[in-house]
Amino acid sequence: MTIDPDDPARAVEAVLFAAEEPLTLEMIRAHVGEGADVRAALDRLAEQYAGRGIEIVQRGDRWYFQTAGDLAHLLRRDREEARRLSRAAIETLAIIAYHEPVTRAEIESIRGVQISKGTLDVLMEAGWARPAGRRETPGRPLTYTTTPEFLTHFGLASRRDLPGIDDLRAAGLLDPIDLAMAEMAIGEDSEEAVANASEQD
Structure with a gap:
């Protein structure tokens, strides 16, 4: 399978994966370039990730990766907040x-x-x-x-x-x-x- 290094969907995927917070279309476009059809890339990625362990979701005007809702129970753990060392x-x-x-x-x-x-x-x-x-x-x-x-x-x-x-x-x-x-x-x-x-x- 040949992968196009200029594929906007790959670039959008990389940006979302590395993001520390949900991103708007404009924020994604600032990373991947003005010429990219970011909306089409997001729709394509959302379709590809549908039904998998992680998915791309839109909440309001922002997009991000999240764990599939039906698997969230696997990730719930009682976690202690890390203490800063004196x-x-x-x-x-x-x-x-x-x-x-x-x-x-x-x-x-x-x-x-x-x-x-x-x-x-x-x-x-x-x-x-x-x-x-x-x-x-x-x-x-x-x-x-x-x-x-x-x-x-x-x-x-x-x-x-x-x-x-x-x-x-x-x-x-x-x-x-x-x-x-x-x-x-x-x-x-x-x-x-x-x-x-x-x-x-």
């Missing part, structure tokens, strides 16, 4: 990622302040940190590590892919205040530690 939680997660396994006392030593139990709880509820056994030292403190979900969420194949200070600076992700904290969180020996830990995994 600065303390972000710093704690960075310390765990770069220094794992790490104890609460070690996290506090690196951050320079105490962390509340709630900070670690938030990271564990998110599935990004977990207890990893006890250190064989007096008091046998609990240690924490990151999880496979942490790697998945942040698009890392392994801890070896964690960015270094130079990477973060080059990406423009560190202002002068963040740079000092990042240097503490990552530490001078972290890249070697991460590499060694990855080899042992």
Whole structure:
């Protein structure tokens, strides 16, 4: 089957698929060009998608993709609204990622302040940190590590892919205040530690 790359229906389909909100004919036309017969393309697409799992619908003067009405029940889930991590939680997660396994006392030593139990709880509820056994030292403190979900969420194949200070600076992700904290969180020996830990995994 030969596909015409200039087919307006394909262009309209792509625009609607990528749109974050329903679009008017004029909004679609602004993307695909004034010469395209957008209305005819929408009618054709609506016919092609009829009866499928997703469909193109018109509500008022706007068009969009939606799940077929008879399948909506499949997508209903009780979802918790994602919580934004506090600065303390972000710093704690960075310390765990770069220094794992790490104890609460070690996290506090690196951050320079105490962390509340709630900070670690938030990271564990998110599935990004977990207890990893006890250190064989007096008091046998609990240690924490990151999880496979942490790697998945942040698009890392392994801890070896964690960015270094130079990477973060080059990406423009560190202002002068963040740079000092990042240097503490990552530490001078972290890249070697991460590499060694990855080899042992």
